[in-house]
Amino acid sequence: MVRLREYAPRTLGSEKVRQFQWDTDSGMSVSVISYGAAVYSIHIPDKKGIVADVCLGYDDIESYAKINTPTLLGAPVGRVINRIRDARFQLDGQTYHVAQNFGRHFLHGGYEGFNKKNWNVEIDGNRVVFSYLSKDGEEGFPGDLITTIIYEVTEDMILHQEFIATTSKKTIVNLGNHAYFNLGGHDAGAEALYEHIALINSDKITDGDEDFVPNGEFIAVGGTPFDLRTPKRLGDLIRNAGPIFHHNFCVTNYNEKTLNFVARMNHPPSGRSLEVYSNQPGLQFYTGYYLPHPPELPLPGRGGTGYRRHAGFCLETQNYPDAINHPNFPSPILKPGEVYKHRVQYRFGVDK
Template sequence: MVYLTEQVFGTINDEDVMKYTWRTDSGFSLSAISFGAIVQSLQVPDKDGNINDVVLGFDDLQSYVERNIKNFGGVIGRCTNRVAEGTIQIDGVTHRLTRNRDGHHVHGGNLAFDKVNWSSSVDGTKVVFSRLSKDGEEGYPGDLMVNITYEVKDDDTWYIEYTASSTKKTIINMTNHSYFNLAGHESGAEGLYNHLVTMNCDRVVEVRSDWVPTGRLLPVGGTPFDLRSPKRLGDIIENSKNLFHHNLCVTRNGNKGLNFLSRVYHPPSGRYMDVYSDQPSILFYNANYFPTKEEAGIVGKDGASYRRHAGMCIETQNFIDAIHHPSFPSVILKPGDVYKQKTEYRFGVVKQNGVVAPA
């Protein structure tokens, strides 16, 4: 069974920010708030039945409003990651987007989707977050109507469906920016390094020093990006400054539905997370630009201190900066068309006897 409850998490601009919590019989639970459609908590049992919160974040609304520069748990839009130089051309018309980082447009700009309160409604055990992004917001053309549906199923799967339509040709590439650490949100790099990671990805998007794509897709074979068989994160990223913060291209199996993208497994706890999506790439990020161990950490839930490599993002999405690379899958949304994206995060445990089961 799945149980869904709701309560007020706080207020902003005289609007209630709602918190929705799904629970299953296994002890699994997920909490999301209407501000930014942020996943605020994700409680997952381990192989011994102990429950830990496995996403990074904050305990209170004020912290999300004032301190969430790392995009903890939120929906990113209209376009995730970089749009080079904050400039796009559609049908010969130049649109100048907000340049909010290093001369580029990043994660939707200053008033992005994870920085606003969404309307929300309950449909059975689903919650639909809705928002009208008006023509010209952050420089984007067109009134964009967005609906994002969250659902937790009784097998401990978190399901996301994104839909959007626009009154003008525009660009769109949405994702969720949750930071996962299956050892527990407070366990830091020590916990993260013990994860085994598999990615169903055979190419990586080559980027410049400012993380803007060159347009080339490079084979992963013989490189640290070859995660087609399980690799221990600590063996790859320890003492390596720039791993990972890259767009990995999914190996397609011809299935028009959901493809297997990734498995993340934490042997000490037995927890694993499988990711399925209809998107062509993963942005895999390991919090490289969090404070170092010599610096003051970001104070998160329960007073935890988040530092470099405290968590990982597995962001299902289209290729970054696709508007500037005709060989990449298109991110243009036309009036009359509907943008759709589906992703599932499936959680479970490997028991002492090796049996794989939902959490």
């Protein structure tokens, strides 16, 4: 059985931030908030029945508003997740200049992306439905974009998420979620992250420069540290691939009309596992390199935890980064009358 409840709203300036939580008989509970339409927490039992929050986050709503850029803990990203080279693109011969917030490039929604908005909310049975109108010209993108994000939790320990968008003008869209996970617990740190076993359904990654902006080419993963078609320990991956593990993996034989197996992570000490299924062609796999590291102060997280480098990993289902500037990539263009749909499932489990 799944129970959905709403907490008393929290105040953020003049706004009321709403929070909802699903509780299941399987021991899983998930909480989301209207600010940024973000995943606030995900509690999962381990093989001994001990429950831990496996999603990095903050206790107070103010931190989501003030310090959650560019880390984006738990947050959906829009209108475009990831990078756009030189913060510009062309549609029908017209050049659009978007937010230049990552050196000379665009990154993760711009200066004030979707994670900085307090979304409207409706409840539809067991589903929480967030909606937001991104107006024509916001962050430089054309068209009024109506975006809906639907969350649902089921008894079989699956977090369902669906992004839906429509536009008034031809535009580009690539929505995704930037939640950080650590199946050892949000406060377990890098040592627990290194114990995870990773499997990714991908035979190639997009090639790119030092800023991880694609150049239009691909690299076959065979014979490289990025070959995760068989399970690998994260500590070994990071040691072999270098500390910056932050790449777009191309999902093998993906089909936009169905959910495809994308990745599996498991944490043997706790027995917790996570499988990701999506209808998107890409997966940004990131192991938290840009979180603070000594001697920097840690990022102040939930329960007094200080998050540092490699405190959590991201599995960001998406279109390829900078897709609009590469005709050989899947198209991110959305036209009036069309409906953008991005579906993803996070299937949690406990290996006995």
